[in-house]
Amino acid sequence: MIVMFGMVGVQGIQILQKADLNKNSNLLVASMSIGLGLGVTVYPQIFQHLATETQIILGNGVVVGSLA
Structure with missing residues (x-):
């Protein structure tokens, strides 16, 4: 599991490196997704x-980050 989650994390970082974060819109989307997911x-x-149904769906940081 450690290797799998590590690979997913590294792939995410590589995708962020390819994105043009100098544009304000891209930077805003990336920061909001990470911030909401961690929050x-x-x-x-x-x-x-x-x-309760909404709590189950929105209680997962991955789901909230993906929606953002």
């Missing part, structure tokens, strides 16, 4: 007032 992971109580 949901660190503070999962943010969705406590939503329906």
Whole structure:
């Protein structure tokens, strides 16, 4: 599992290196995706007032980051 997740992480970093982060729109999308994904992971109580089905979907940082 360590090797698999490490490879996924490295591939993500390589994709970010190819992206033109000098454009403000690309930088905004990348930073919002990473920030929201980490924010949901660190503070999962943010969705406590939503329906249970919505909490299950949005409680995953990967899902929130992908949607962003």
